[in-house]
Amino acid sequence: MFDSDNTSIALLYNVMPRERVRQREIVTRHVLGSKQHMKRFLEYVQLPNYTFASHVEETLEVLLTRHRSTIVEFLSRNYDWFFMEFNSKLLESHNIRTKFHALKVLADMLLHPSSRDVMVRYASSTDNLKIVMNLLKESSWSV
Numbered sequence: 001m002f003d004s005d006n007t008s009i010a011l012l013y014n015v016m017p018r019e020r021v022r023q024r025e026i027v028t029r030h031v032l033g034s035k036q037h038m039k040r041f042l043e044y045v046q047l048p049n050y051t052f053a054s055h056v057e058e059t060l061e062v063l064l065t066r067h068r069s070t071i072v073e074f075l076s077r078n079y080d081w082f083f084m085e086f087n088s089k090l091l092e093s094h095n096i097r098t099k100f101h102a103l104k105v106l107a108d109m110l111l112h113p114s115s116r117d118v119m120v121r122y123a124s125s126t127d128n129l130k131i132v133m134n135l136l137k138e139s140s141w142s143v
Contacts, residue, residue: 031063032074035081042089045098057101065108068115075109075118083122091131096140103135 031037041063044056064071075082090102110119122128 029070032070035078038078038082039085042085045102046089046093046095053098057098061101061105061108064105065112068112071109072114072118075115079118079121083128087128087131091135096138099135099138103132106132 031041041056041060045053045060047053047056086102086106090098091106093099093102109115110122
C-alpha cells in the first residue's frame with residue numbers, strides 16, 4: 001500500500017488506488033479480500049496527519065460504498081471481525097472528525113437496499129446500537 005512516513009508519496013499512492021477502486025470492481029475485490037489491507041486502512045485513518053488521514057477516509061469510503069454487490073459479499077463473509085474493527089477504531093475513536101465520517105460511511109453501507117440483511121444484523125446487536133446511540137448523544141456535534 002503506502003508508507004505514512006513519506007506524506008507526499010503516501011498521498012500519491014492513496015489517490016491512485018482510490019481512482020482504481022472507483023473504476024474497477026476487481027480492485028475492490030482484491031483490497032476487500034485481504035484482512036491485512038483492510039486493517040491498514042482502518043489504522044491509517046487514525047494517523048495524526050490530517051491531510052493523510054482525510055485521504056485515507058475518502059479511499060475507505062469509496063471502497064466500502066462504490067461496488068455494492070462486492071461490499072455486501074465482503075460484509076456477509078467478514079461481518080464479525082470487520083465491524084469489531086470498524087466500531088472500535090473508527091466509531092469509538094477519540095477524533096470527532098473520524099467518528100463523524102465513520103458514521104456517514106456506516107449509513108451509506110447499511111442503508112442501501114442491497115445491504116438489508118447486513119443492516120438487520122448490525123441493528124440487532126445491542127453493542128452496535130449502544131455505540132450509535134452514544135454518538136447521537138455527543139454534544140460536540142450534531143448529526
